[in-house]
Amino acid sequence: MRPVDFDYTSPSTLDEAVRSLVDGGDDATVIGGGQSLLPVLRLRMADPDLLVDLRCVPELRQVREDGDHVVIGAMASHHVVAHDPLIAAHAGVLGQAAASVGDPQIRYRGTIGGALAHADPAGDIAPAVLALDGVIELTGPAGPRSVPAAEFFHGPFTTDVHEGEVLTAVRIAKHTGWGMRYEKFSQVAQSWAIVAVAAAVRLEGGGVADVRLGLANMGQTPMRAQAAESALTGLSLDEDALREAAARAGEGTSPAVDAAGTAEYRRHLSGVLAGRAVVAAVQAAG
Amino acid sequence: MTTTSPPPDETAEHVPEVGRARLRREDRRALTGQTRWTDDMTLPGMVHLSVLRSPVAHATITALDTADAVAAPGVVGVWTGEDLPEQGAMPTAWTVSDDMRTPPYLPVSVGAVKHVGDIVAVVAATSKTAADDALALIDVDYDELPVVIDPVAAKQEGSPLVHPDLGTNVCATWGMDSVALGTGGDAAAAIREAEADPDQVVVRRTLRQNRITPAYIEPRSIVVDPTAEQVTMWSATQVPHIVRILMAMTQPIEEHELRVVAPDVGGGFGGKLQFTREEALVLLVARRLRVPCKYTESRSESMQSSHHARDQVQELTLAARRDGTITALDVDLTADMGAYLGILTAGIPLLGGFMFNGIYRIPAYSFHCTDVFTNKTMTDAYRGAGKPEATFGIERMMDELAVELDLDPIEVRRRNWIRPEEFPYATVAGLTYDSGNYDQATDRALEMFGYDGLRAEQARRRESGDPVQLGIGVCTFVELSGLAPSRVLGGLNYGSGGWEHSTIRMLPTGKVEVVAGTTSHGQGHATAFSQIVADELGIPYDDIILISGDTASAHKGMDTYGSRSLVVGGMAIVGAARKVVDKAKPIAAHLLEANVDDLEFVRGRFSVKGTTSGVTIQEIMLSTWLAHDLPEGLEPNLDADYTFDPENFSFPTGTHLAAVEVDTQTGRVTVRDYVCVQDVGVLVNPMIVDGQVHGGLTQGIAQALYEEIQYSDEGQLTTGTLADYLVPAAPDVLRYRTDTTVTEATTNTLGVKAVGETGATAAPPAIVNGVLDALRPLGVTDITMPCTPLKVWTALHEASAHTDEGAVTA
Numbered sequence A: 001m002r003p004v005d006f007d008y009t010s011p012s013t014l015d016e017a018v019r020s021l022v023d024g025g026d027d028a029t030v031i032g033g034g035q036s037l038l039p040v041l042r043l044r045m046a047d048p049d050l051l052v053d054l055r056c057v058p059e060l061r062q063v064r065e066d067g068d069h070v071v072i073g074a075m076a077s078h079h080v081v082a083h084d085p086l087i088a089a090h091a092g093v094l095g096q097a098a099a100s101v102g103d104p105q106i107r108y109r110g111t112i113g114g115a116l117a118h119a120d121p122a123g124d125i126a127p128a129v130l131a132l133d134g135v136i137e138l139t140g141p142a143g144p145r146s147v148p149a150a151e152f153f154h155g156p157f158t159t160d161v162h163e164g165e166v167l168t169a170v171r172i173a174k175h176t177g178w179g180m181r182y183e184k185f186s187q188v189a190q191s192w193a194i195v196a197v198a199a200a201v202r203l204e205g206g207g208v209a210d211v212r213l214g215l216a217n218m219g220q221t222p223m224r225a226q227a228a229e230s231a232l233t234g235l236s237l238d239e240d241a242l243r244e245a246a247a248r249a250g251e252g253t254s255p256a257v258d259a260a261g262t263a264e265y266r267r268h269l270s271g272v273l274a275g276r277a278v279v280a281a282v283q284a285a286g
Numbered sequence B: 001m002t003t004t005s006p007p008p009d010e011t012a013e014h015v016p017e018v019g020r021a022r023l024r025r026e027d028r029r030a031l032t033g034q035t036r037w038t039d040d041m042t043l044p045g046m047v048h049l050s051v052l053r054s055p056v057a058h059a060t061i062t063a064l065d066t067a068d069a070v071a072a073p074g075v076v077g078v079w080t081g082e083d084l085p086e087q088g089a090m091p092t093a094w095t096v097s098d099d100m101r102t103p104p105y106l107p108v109s110v111g112a113v114k115h116v117g118d119i120v121a122v123v124a125a126t127s128k129t130a131a132d133d134a135l136a137l138i139d140v141d142y143d144e145l146p147v148v149i150d151p152v153a154a155k156q157e158g159s160p161l162v163h164p165d166l167g168t169n170v171c172a173t174w175g176m177d178s179v180a181l182g183t184g185g186d187a188a189a190a191i192r193e194a195e196a197d198p199d200q201v202v203v204r205r206t207l208r209q210n211r212i213t214p215a216y217i218e219p220r221s222i223v224v225d226p227t228a229e230q231v232t233m234w235s236a237t238q239v240p241h242i243v244r245i246l247m248a249m250t251q252p253i254e255e256h257e258l259r260v261v262a263p264d265v266g267g268g269f270g271g272k273l274q275f276t277r278e279e280a281l282v283l284l285v286a287r288r289l290r291v292p293c294k295y296t297e298s299r300s301e302s303m304q305s306s307h308h309a310r311d312q313v314q315e316l317t318l319a320a321r322r323d324g325t326i327t328a329l330d331v332d333l334t335a336d337m338g339a340y341l342g343i344l345t346a347g348i349p350l351l352g353g354f355m356f357n358g359i360y361r362i363p364a365y366s367f368h369c370t371d372v373f374t375n376k377t378m379t380d381a382y383r384g385a386g387k388p389e390a391t392f393g394i395e396r397m398m399d400e401l402a403v404e405l406d407l408d409p410i411e412v413r414r415r416n417w418i419r420p421e422e423f424p425y426a427t428v429a430g431l432t433y434d435s436g437n438y439d440q441a442t443d444r445a446l447e448m449f450g451y452d453g454l455r456a457e458q459a460r461r462r463e464s465g466d467p468v469q470l471g472i473g474v475c476t477f478v479e480l481s482g483l484a485p486s487r488v489l490g491g492l493n494y495g496s497g498g499w500e501h502s503t504i505r506m507l508p509t510g511k512v513e514v515v516a517g518t519t520s521h522g523q524g525h526a527t528a529f530s531q532i533v534a535d536e537l538g539i540p541y542d543d544i545i546l547i548s549g550d551t552a553s554a555h556k557g558m559d560t561y562g563s564r565s566l567v568v569g570g571m572a573i574v575g576a577a578r579k580v581v582d583k584a585k586p587i588a589a590h591l592l593e594a595n596v597d598d599l600e601f602v603r604g605r606f607s608v609k610g611t612t613s614g615v616t617i618q619e620i621m622l623s624t625w626l627a628h629d630l631p632e633g634l635e636p637n638l639d640a641d642y643t644f645d646p647e648n649f650s651f652p653t654g655t656h657l658a659a660v661e662v663d664t665q666t667g668r669v670t671v672r673d674y675v676c677v678q679d680v681g682v683l684v685n686p687m688i689v690d691g692q693v694h695g696g697l698t699q700g701i702a703q704a705l706y707e708e709i710q711y712s713d714e715g716q717l718t719t720g721t722l723a724d725y726l727v728p729a730a731p732d733v734l735r736y737r738t739d740t741t742v743t744e745a746t747t748n749t750l751g752v753k754a755v756g757e758t759g760a761t762a763a764p765p766a767i768v769n770g771v772l773d774a775l776r777p778l779g780v781t782d783i784t785m786p787c788t789p790l791k792v793w794t795a796l797h798e799a800s801a802h803t804d805e806g807a808v809t810a
Helices: A014-027 A037-042 A078-083 A085-090 A092-099 A104-109 A112-118 A125-131 A226-232 A239-250 A263-285 B027-031 B128-135 B151-155 B187-196 B240-250 B277-289 B299-305 B345-353 B387-405 B409-414 B438-449 B451-464 B486-491 B525-537 B565-592 B617-626 B686-705 B758-778 B789-809
Strands: A007-009 A028-031 A050-053 A063-066 A069-073 A135-140 A143-148 A153-155 A166-173 A179-185 A195-204 A207-216 B047-053 B059-065 B075-080 B119-125 B139-144 B170-177 B200-212 B221-225 B231-235 B258-261 B293-296 B309-321 B326-338 B365-373 B468-478 B500-506 B512-516 B544-547 B599-602 B605-608 B614-616 B640-644 B653-663 B669-679 B737-740
Touching: A014 A028, A014 A050, A014 A135, A014 A166, A063 A085, A069 A085, A078 A085, A078 A092, A078 A104, A078 A112, A085 A092, A092 A125, A092 A179, A092 A195, A112 A125, A112 A166, A125 A179, A125 A195, A125 A207, A179 A263, A195 A263, A207 A226, A207 A239, A207 A263, A226 A239, A226 A263, A239 A263, A263 B789, B047 B128, B047 B277, B047 B299, B059 B119, B075 B128, B075 B277, B119 B128, B119 B277, B151 B309, B151 B326, B151 B365, B170 B345, B187 B200, B187 B309, B187 B326, B187 B365, B200 B387, B200 B686, B221 B277, B231 B240, B231 B277, B240 B258, B240 B277, B277 B293, B309 B387, B326 B345, B326 B387, B345 B365, B345 B387, B387 B409, B387 B468, B387 B758, B409 B438, B409 B468, B438 B451, B438 B468, B438 B653, B438 B669, B438 B737, B451 B468, B451 B758, B468 B758, B500 B565, B500 B617, B512 B525, B512 B565, B525 B544, B525 B565, B565 B599, B565 B605, B565 B614, B565 B617, B565 B640, B605 B617, B614 B617, B653 B758, B669 B686, B669 B758, B686 B737, B686 B758, B758 B789
Parallel strands: A007 A050, A028 A050, B047 B293, B231 B258, B326 B365, B512 B544, B669 B737
Antiparallel strands: A063 A069, A069 A166, A135 A143, A135 A166, A179 A195, A195 A207, B047 B119, B059 B139, B075 B119, B170 B365, B200 B309, B221 B231, B221 B293, B309 B326, B468 B653, B500 B512, B500 B640, B599 B605, B605 B614, B653 B669
């Protein structure tokens, strides 16, 4: 199918983008790389009157250092995120997750901000941002504001982005010295994860000092694996013990049920993958 | 002619074209985006069509209002089935039995819909967007009816009926057995005997062939230009000639009024071996509007309306002596037709009937098939068409027999397969295999694979309880290729012959046009056929061009499917080339002032035996065109055509070995190594053979691991996009290790056996046998395809629960 007719604007500043969105109201939608939106439009599952394209707003493409933080512009492509040295050094799991998105064509087009705003519970970017305890930066008619990633996702494909707001960046504290790993389990390379686990681990005194686990496809939103995180915190580096604690990743989740997995299978799988991710992250940190 | 060409330099080494791994000449255009697909065509005044498809699986249409759509901006016309009284019934070309039931099947359905995606109306508009917009304005009331999805359930008394007027869901039944064929004993009696005989075993299994779809990369597209004397249809089809004749036989147009062109076509795999209702309705609308019309399906439409394939339930019974020697095989199939019959739908399972015996000496055989209707998209040909299903059945059973008898799976096969000295071999299914050497291919494959080393590794991993278990999958196969001897098709009541045609046009400047009745959609015909003609005529490869895929220029042909282009089409080309040489000979004799009987033709040059006097074919081409000095009474024409009707099929074979790792924690199956040694006869172009094998293996492995068309109980297609229907891409493909052994086909002078369908045929049982070989010690006895992580993990989970229970009760 072809999308229904819509108007299109391509502002060159953030202010202009916000104004266009405010003017367009309910019927305006932001387009980033279009890798999620265009299929939805073509299937006529959405019929916005106005697309506000952010491709000509230069500052949204930047990946920059800001003191103890790395700030990644919303329009940075998955390809850029996967290859950026700043991200590799301080937020490696996000780079790994970005490298696993779709296929090369999608990674050149798709953007990190678009992936977060789309809020697909099976998406790769959000679990990594959750494992890094990132902060989502937004700008709207009332000016800029920030939302912790942990509070950003409200439900499947719904987020804390208000009408008229643009997701501008993701701010991540430098996780220097942490070990990280993105474990994605999909049937073919370009399919969505059945389950994925993003792990970030900080070691201290021969044990796990800090650990965060982000999960994909384990519920209505991307989420943290809190039971497993608690069980892991303070453990020594015995692999079997780490795996056993990580196996609790599925506790308290209500994962999707579809042809690729039952809830029981996904809970089991999340535990196995969390174990693998944590062990690999510990090795990377060591 | 005042001069004759000098003799060739006898010291120069002559490298024949046949056998050279030439790069494909078609690939430059394909790789640089210069191909011209049907959807790329734009004609003056062209309008665009969109099709309204049923969202429900089975319903009576109680009201259908198109008024709002007709009035919508840009809309040129809207037609329901009732608005097109001239539309003719879509044909099926294969009436498999006298009692076969053929349901009504029109380009646009009237009064009822039988599956999701069934066509309800068509819109023509000045843009594709306007046509799509108007679809939403058509008001349809569906009175939903009960649905049947499972083919076995469809056979039961009391099942909802897909076509109530037929009174049953059974489309046809068809059988064959070795007593009636005179090829062997009574299978039922032999099985009864085996059951009573302590020295024999009887293995019974029910196997499932998953429903899959060809998933060609270029969606089907059709452009019809009705503005000239002859109507032209461009279609992304494998079969322009078949489309032309079937259109003429069923729709309001005569054969001579229609030209069908298959321009560049992006894959088919049998999925474009069809005369489609979309082709018919674009023609109908174009003739009404008298302007060019285009319709291109979306991927979603392709998933729900282009034909699917496989979907069989196989009840198999194999009897054997305890030494592994097979004594009987019985096959009882239930084959899912879907809701309608495409051109070959009902006959696809029959093709398998001839191949369930595989490469084995089986003394008694019976085959019975029930074709049934369900509220799903129709099935039809897909790479192998019936034969992959049969190969899966017998090769899974050979492994089951090996397990039952505690024999090595290679050994049990070796004890049964036809020995090299037994060829030509008359099989229990009534065919004659011309040549083969299964020992040679298997021995080579075992050596490449490192079979014994892998068995040792497997034992170690079992011993240590490794969470990743290793399985070895075996498949030794034979394929029925080179469709087909026309007389055999006649015996099967198939609605056409199986011959193929070629014309060779000799141009005055020494160049050659090869016109072929087969049509390429990725096979590399232009390269391979030019290689053959270069050797036959002694004309440089680069001086030869292929013309095909257009009924105006290649007027006669049976098109491309069933691994026939080389085996049948290549022979037509050889026949035409040899006729050219025969026509050139008297002219050469005239020019050389020699006797015809004294001439020999070697590498493009006629010479008088024992002399240096000679003339090249190119010189004769020019002389013939000039026609200044030809023998009395000879037409000035070297062109020749030839129609080749094969006497037999061809039988490519081979041995496939897969090393698969199964992660018992996640259920993931990883193919670690895949070795296949195939015997496809003489190789015309080894690189093209490799490409065919690699592509076929990838599709076969995908059937085993990833792909399945699924419907809900309500008949909704739940795998309607490529996000749900998982097709492997480059990162999912491993580095296959292939080799060939060559026993020349004796049924054609090229010695070729065909290769197109072999990989897709042999890979599914090799993979599933490997998965089960890995997991049997853990209590898993079967997993239906595709062996997804969920299914593998669930099977392991259930087996271990079962074992635990057993342990408790013991």
